[in-house]
Amino acid sequence: MREIKSEVITKAVRDLCIEANSFLPADIKNKINCACENEPWPLAKSILGIIKENFEIAEENHVPVCQDTGMACVFVEIGQEVHVDGNLEDAIHEGVRQGYTEGFLRKSVVRDPLDRVNTGDNTPAMIYYSIVPGDGFNLTVAPKGFGSENMSQIKMLKPSDGLQGVKDFVLKVVEDAGPNPCPPIVVGVGIGGTFDKAAFLAKKALMRNSDVRNEKKFYADLEEELLEKINAKGIGPQGVGGRTTCLAVNIEEMPTHIAGLPCAVNINCHVTRHASTTL
Numbered sequence: 001m002r003e004i005k006s007e008v009i010t011k012a013v014r015d016l017c018i019e020a021n022s023f024l025p026a027d028i029k030n031k032i033n034c035a036c037e038n039e040p041w042p043l044a045k046s047i048l049g050i051i052k053e054n055f056e057i058a059e060e061n062h063v064p065v066c067q068d069t070g071m072a073c074v075f076v077e078i079g080q081e082v083h084v085d086g087n088l089e090d091a092i093h094e095g096v097r098q099g100y101t102e103g104f105l106r107k108s109v110v111r112d113p114l115d116r117v118n119t120g121d122n123t124p125a126m127i128y129y130s131i132v133p134g135d136g137f138n139l140t141v142a143p144k145g146f147g148s149e150n151m152s153q154i155k156m157l158k159p160s161d162g163l164q165g166v167k168d169f170v171l172k173v174v175e176d177a178g179p180n181p182c183p184p185i186v187v188g189v190g191i192g193g194t195f196d197k198a199a200f201l202a203k204k205a206l207m208r209n210s211d212v213r214n215e216k217k218f219y220a221d222l223e224e225e226l227l228e229k230i231n232a233k234g235i236g237p238q239g240v241g242g243r244t245t246c247l248a249v250n251i252e253e254m255p256t257h258i259a260g261l262p263c264a265v266n267i268n269c270h271v272t273r274h275a276s277t278t279l
Contacts (some may be wrong), residue, residue, distance in 0.1 A: 002079070002135040004279055008084025009139070012277050013095025013125075016141035017072060018103035019276035021064045025053050025071040027210045028186070028247065028272050035184060035237075035244040045244025048184075051237065052269055066271045069105040070143030072096045075207060077138040078151040080131060089127060097121040108146070127201065140207055142274035146186065148267045151177035154199055157261040166191060166263050167226065173265040174230050174246070179239020182269035186210060187230065187249045190264040194257040202266035207274055210248035223249045237270075247272075 024032075032055070036048040058065035074092050078084075084091070100107055100122035107122040153173045157165045170189055177185070190201025213220035226249045228231075236242030247270065258264060 001081055001083050003083045003085050004137055006084060006091035008279060009084065009088065009091040009137075010095040010098065012139055012279060013074065013092050014099040014102070014140060016139060016275045017096055017105065017143065018279060020141050020143050020273045021059050021066075021085040021103065021105055022062050023275070024059075024271065025209070025274065028270070029055060031210060031247040032184070032270060035247065039237075039242055039244050041240075041242035042238060043238065043240050044236045044244060045183065047237040047240060048244060049101040052188060053248060055271075057273065065273070066145060067106060068098070068108065068145040068147060070145045070273065071109060071121075071149075073128070073142040073144050073203065074124060074125045074141070075128045075130070075204070075214050077130045077132055077136065079134040079136045081133075081139050092125055092127055093123045093143065096123050096125045107168025112171075113201065124153050128204070137269045137279040138276065139279065140274055140276040142173050142207060144203075145269060146196075148177075148181035148269040150264045151181045152202070152264070153200075154195065154202075154264040156195065157263050159259065161261060163222075166262065167222075167224050167229075169263050170226055170249075170265055171229060171233075173267070174235075177267055178235060181267045182238065182271070183235055184237055184244045184247045184270045186236075186270075186272045188227070188266040189226075189249065189251040190253070190266070191251065191262070192254040193262060194256070194260075197254065197261055198262035198264040199266070203225075203263040205250035205252040206266060206268050206272060208250045210250065210272070216253075219251045219253060223251050226241070232243075
C-alpha cells in the first residue's frame with residue numbers, strides 16, 4: 001500500500017490551478033498557430049493573430065490567458081493501492097483555494113445557484129474520480145470558463161435517431177452557440193451511458209490531446225467528419241466568418257440501454273486549459 005499525504009495533493013492542485021490558467025497545452029497552441037497560417041479570410045486571420053499574441057503574453061508574464069479563470073474541474077485517477085493520509089476532497093478544495101488566492105486568479109464560484117453570493121476562493125471544485133489498478137495517482141485540473149460551458153447541451157435521442165441524429169445534434173449545438181463560446185472552439189462529445197454519464201464523457205473528451213483521435217476507427221472518422229462540417233459553417237474566429245470555427249472534435253463513447261441514445265456536447269473556447277501531474 002502506497003501512502004500519499006494530503007498536503008502533497010493540496011500543493012499539486014494549487015500549482016496546477018496556476019499553471020493551467022497561464023499556459024495553454026502545446027497541442028492547442030500548435031493548432032491555433034496552424035490556423036493562423038492557413039486561414040484565408042483576412043479579418044479571421046487577424047483575430048487568430050491576436051489570440052496567438054494573447055497566449056504568448058500570458059505565457060511570458062505568467063498571467064491568466066483569459067479573464068474568466070473558470071470553475072476548477074479536477075480529474076483524479078487514483079490507484080486501488082493508494083492510501084491518502086487525510087481527507088482527499090478537503091485536500092483538493094484547499095489546493096484550489098490556495099491556487100486561486102495566491103495566483104491572483106478571478107474567483108467566480110457562487111455558494112448557491114440562486115442567492116449568487118460568491119464563495120470568495122473559487123471553491124468548491126468539481127471533482128471526478130476514476131479508480132484504477134495499481135498505486136498511481138494522477139491529477140488533471142481544467143479551469144472551465146462558463147462562456148463556453150453555457151453553450152453546452154445534452155439530448156436523450158431515441159435509438160431510431162441513430163448516427164444521423166447524433167451528427168445533426170452536434171451541428172445544431174455548434175450553430176446555436178455561434179460566436180458566444182469565443183471560437184475557435186474545441187468540441188467534446190459524449191455518446192452512451194446515462195443522462196449524467198454522457199455529460200461526463202463529453203467533458204472528459206476535452207481533456208484528450210486534440211491531436212489524438214478516438215482509438216476506434218468508426219469514431220475517429222466521425223470526429224474528422226464533424227470537424228470538417230463545423231468548419232464549413234463559416235462561423236469563424238469570434239464569429240466574424242472564416243474557415244476556423246473549430247480546432248478539434250473529440251468523442252468518447254460507452255455502452256447504453258437498448259431504449260436510449262444519450263448524446264452530450266460540451267463546448268470549450270480556444271482557451272482549452274488543462275494541466276496534469278503524477279504524484
